[in-house]
Amino acid sequence: DAMVIQNPRYQVTQFGKPVTLSCSQTLNHNVMYWYQQKSSQAPKLLFHYYDKDFNNEADTPDNFQSRRPNTSFCFLDIRSPGLGDAAMYLCATSRGGGTYEQYFGPGTRLTVT
Amino acid sequence: DQQVKQNSPSLSVQEGRISILNCDYTNSMFDYFLWYKKYPAEGPTFLISISSIKDKNEDGRFTVFLNKSAKHLSLHIVPSQPGDSAVYFCAASEGSNYQLIWGAGTKLIIKP
Numbered sequence: 001d002a003m004v005i006q007n008p009r010y011q012v013t014q015f016g017k018p019v020t021l022s023c024s025q026t027l028n029h030n031v032m033y034w035y036q037q038k039s040s041q042a043p044k045l046l047f048h049y050y051d052k053d054f055n056n057e058a059d060t061p062d063n064f065q066s067r068r069p070n071t072s073f074c075f076l077d078i079r080s081p082g083l084g085d086a087a088m089y090l091c092a093t094s095r096g097g098g099t100y101e102q103y104f105g106p107g108t109r110l111t112v113t
Numbered sequence: 114d115q116q117v118k119q120n121s122p123s124l125s126v127q128e129g130r131i132s133i134l135n136c137d138y139t140n141s142m143f144d145y146f147l148w149y150k151k152y153p154a155e156g157p158t159f160l161i162s163i164s165s166i167k168d169k170n171e172d173g174r175f176t177v178f179l180n181k182s183a184k185h186l187s188l189h190i191v192p193s194q195p196g197d198s199a200v201y202f203c204a205a206s207e208g209s210n211y212q213l214i215w216g217a218g219t220k221l222i223i224k225p
Contacts, residue, residue: 004156006156031211033211040200040218040220041217041218042202042215042216042217042218043157043202043215045212045213048211048212050211055211057212090156090157091156092156094211096209097206097209097210097211098145098206098208098209098210098211099145099162099164099206101147101159101162102159102213103159104149104156104157104158104159105156106154106155106156107154107155107156109154
């Protein structure tokens with residue numbers, strides 16, 4: 001089945017210790033997104049890639065970086081996690097913008113100790 | 114300023130009855146609307162969408178209605194089933210914009 005896969009499902013890191021979350025897709029979609037979701041709030045878009053073109057949301061902290069080495073994989077790097085970065089991180093893909101639906105992975109729950 | 118609003122944080126419905134989830138928006142430039150369903154500890158799952166050129170879209174038990182003049186859309190689930198218990202998010206997009214603007218979500222509880 002075509003899908004969006006996120007690893008790990010649960011990640012614990014220490015305050016200030018860099019962490020990388022990964023996402024892969026078998027849908028062959030052009031666009032990949034990273035969202036942050038806290039408790040039961042709406043997902044907050046951090047950035048997206050259209051192919052290799054990177055687009056950062058204006059209010060995404062510099063602490064968050066991303067890499068997309070190829071169509072299938074995308075990584076979220078948190079350089080110095082703070083307690084406020086504890087959240088669910090969701091990866092999504094779509095064929096394009098606008099009327100194309102976004103398909104989400106199961107998410108990675110990040111805990112910062 | 115919230116451009117997409119879901120004013121009911123939660124809704125409780127008897128199994129077998131109709132569930133109606135509501136969503137209001139303020140940006141008249143939105144031209145595509147989506148509903149997502151989210152179970153705890155999982156990512157949102159796409160349910161159904163509607164373009165602004167339509168006023169209704171149906172998919173099985175799910176129907177979305179769009180009232181552009183009122184800037185209001187609703188999701189109807191008939192009949193409601195226990196597996197429908199989840200948080201439902203309304204989202205909107207404008208043109209070819211990649212960003213979805215999300216509502217805060219409504220928690221639907223289906224009572225047996």
